[in-house]
Amino acid sequence: MKLFLVLSQILYLLCMIPWLFVWGISFMSFDQGFGLANVSFVAGIGLYPVAAIVCAILAWRFHRRRKKTAIVVNLIPMAWILGLGVPLLFINFS
Numbered sequence: 001m002k003l004f005l006v007l008s009q010i011l012y013l014l015c016m017i018p019w020l021f022v023w024g025i026s027f028m029s030f031d032q033g034f035g036l037a038n039v040s041f042v043a044g045i046g047l048y049p050v051a052a053i054v055c056a057i058l059a060w061r062f063h064r065r066r067k068k069t070a071i072v073v074n075l076i077p078m079a080w081i082l083g084l085g086v087p088l089l090f091i092n093f094s
Contacts (some may be wrong), residue, residue: 005059005074005093012077013050015085019048022088045084052077 026045029038073084 048080
């Protein structure tokens with residue numbers, strides 16, 4: 001259990017490096033003006049570090065008594081990695 005939490009949070013930390021680049025580029029979505037979709041896109045990308053930190057804290061608080069809850073909470077930032085990271089990698093390498 002502890003190994004899973006440590007390894008997944010190391011992955012989340014490593015994903016912060018490309019996240020910074022993607023977050024900076026995401027502001028280019030405002031080139032055509034402001035809109036709800038643009039603001040939601042940038043906010044969704046910008047919330048990744050907040051989600052990773054909050055979920056890490058909660059997962060470590062739950063890891064002794066509620067193991068399944070700790071795993072589920074710790075996997076929430078994986079939604080950003082799979083939802084944004086994988087498609088961006090696919091687009092860049094195809």
